[in-house]
Amino acid sequence: MAEPQIIGWQRADGRKGIRNIVLVAYLVECAHHVARRIVEAAGHDDVHLIGFPGCFPNAYADKMMRALVAHPNVGAVVLVSLGCESFDRAGLLEAAQASGRAAELLVIQQEGGTRRTIAAGVEAVMRVRACAHQAPRTNITISEIVIGTVCGGSDGTSGITANPAVGVAFDRLVGEGATCIFEETGELIGCEPLMAARAATPALGREIEASVTKAEHYYTVMGFGSFAPGNAEGGLTTIEEKSLGAYAKSGQSRISGLIKPGDVPPAGGLYLLDVVPDGEPRFGFPNISDNAEIVEMIACGAQLILFTTGRGSVVGSAIVPVIKICANPETYQRMHDDMDINAGAILSGDATLAKVGDAIFERIKAVAAGAQTASEALGHQEFILTYKSFEPIGPACLPVRGRA
Amino acid sequence: MTHAKLLLLHPDDTVLIVIADIAAGETLAFEDLTATTPIALGVGHKVARHALPAGAKIIRYGAAIGSLTQDVAALAHVHMHNLKSDYIATHDRETIHG
Known part of the structure; x- marks a missing residue:
């Protein structure tokens, strides 16, 4: 019997994913609701919500989030920041983009509040998801x-x-x-x-x-x-x-x-x-x-x-x-x-x-x-x-x- | 007894694992020992393989899982009431909320 072939997604760092997820990540609890609404409104099972609730800085959380946005199962990223939290949002965005992912950042205080950020977020998800679908496919052993x-x-x-x-x-x-x-x-x-x-x-x-x-x-x-x-x-x-x-x-x-x-x-x-x-x-x-x-x-x-x-x-x-x-x-x-x-x-x-x-x-x-x-x-x-x-x-x- | 309800995981073990529900009043048997359990024993619980004194280490998977706080008869239930950790005390709902 022929083995089922595992065909995944090739990432720029050499690793391979078995899923091609779009991550929406909130960077403080204050941005959680907006991020969740973006995921719900996007309406695709492959758009997942993650986030860090704290407003205080933490090197561990920073390392974890950088590892997660560049995870082999992740194809693209949208970050949602309130604006005043201490998370290094620019650094995280840069890390995601440096890993070869399409990544965008929305700052609620700059976008003009909940409604505008949700609307902008859904559009951002559609853009980065289209990029994620361009990721090269590859055999995985x-x-x-x-x-x-x-x-x-x-x-x-x-x-x-x-x-x-x-x-x-x-x-x-x-x-x-x-x-x-x-x-x-x-x-x-x-x-x-x-x-x-x-x-x-x-x-x-x-x-x-x-x-x-x-x-x-x-x-x-x-x-x-x-x-x-x-x-x-x-x-x-x-x-x-x-x-x-x-x-x-x-x-x-x-x-x-x-x-x-x-x-x-x-x-x-x-x-x-x-x-x-x-x-x-x-x-x-x-x-x-x-x-x-x-x-x-x-x-x-x-x-x-x-x-x-x-x-x-x-x-x-x-x-x-x-x-x-x-x-x-x-x-x-x-x-x-x-x-x-x-x-x-x-x-x-x-x-x-x-x-x-x-x-x-x-x-x-x-x-x-x-x-x-x-x-x-x-x-x-x-x-x-x-x-x-x-x-x-x-x-x-x-x-x-x-x-x- | 046709279907074995007690399992010996490792030859060095001093407890047997209940692998099918046992009712109160049911007679347990293992090798040449028999005993009647006064309480029901659910799957995953354990009984003494033979009579053991207070202070004895209980062996499961061939390794120590704690020490007895009182004497235990052969095929009697071994749990929170007579076994304590040699590392960190265990808490159940009563000791947490009681």
Whole structure:
């Protein structure tokens, strides 16, 4: 049988997109409504809304937004500023244009208010969308896919069905040269010795252990581990139990590096994304909900996300397709419209881990080739970006060399 | 029992995972042990593989997931009431809102 061909979009920086999204981005909450109305009035499913709500400057948010406007799945950009916020709108516009995208900026205070900016914004979307449609098409191989994984609404089944099945798919992807990202060091507490043993170098292993120690300290100051009441109702008792279940998503491959939000992995392989801020806790919980983690993996270049859930999450994402893998057979029965893969079939004896892992792999290829995920079909385009601060990664974090 | 309701994930584990709903009063069986559960146990919950003393580390996936705060009988429910994290305390709805 012939493989479905993955034909994506070639970007000027050499990366390739599996979608060709027009982003409308608000640069402060005060511009959110106008930006949303522009998206609604544009009336196309491929026009997505993102934004940063804060008025105060933040280097992390700046880095994230610059990474997002130049993401391989993004074809064009319209920025919406109120006018007095501190976000570096000129710098962001320049970054988007320098990346080869058609990009325009609207400043509400200069346009003359809500109505005029919405009208001008719709016209801007039509102009940049026409440019995005001119982007050259190109074949994409599995080795050019960057894929992230996250779990949300975990229960006692997550760690025995969906998460290890993603691990099986990750091992196949890494074996074929793809770039795989797993994350949330705060949900890997207790796994640090196991991860260090899988690190490409001993120095990387020490960096990984240090990142988990940082996460433990951070969450202790917050007063809560990354453990929601629903986790306990689903049978999980402790953070380390939840962690070990989440850890299964990473599979068995060697860990090639430790990255932070917005860092693009230099080559294929498996990478751990450290999402816990550096320094003393300042802006609250590291990631206030699952989509915050998804956005960070997107900023690292992920074109597609694998989302495992036991209790039943419904979210998707702006910019990238999200494949939802349901761990619990009862949840699948109740919420199957929201799910792409039924890993709970492992518990009812209707499937094996290997079979579900293969089904995930096949689904990735189909979605990369253009098939809609459940959340895409339902119109989910969640997005959230909040305040954080990071130090750059150290030299021991990326022992692998970049692609020639 | 024809359909196994308890799963051993790793040979070193000291808990078994419930993989099909168990009703209150139902008799659980694993290897040569049997016990009647006084409470219903949902999918994803866990029971002791054998009798364990307070202070014992609970092993799941072959790794420690916390320590027992009291003695536990064979095939009895292991959860918030008798197991605590060795890292960060766990909160449920009661301790958050109570």
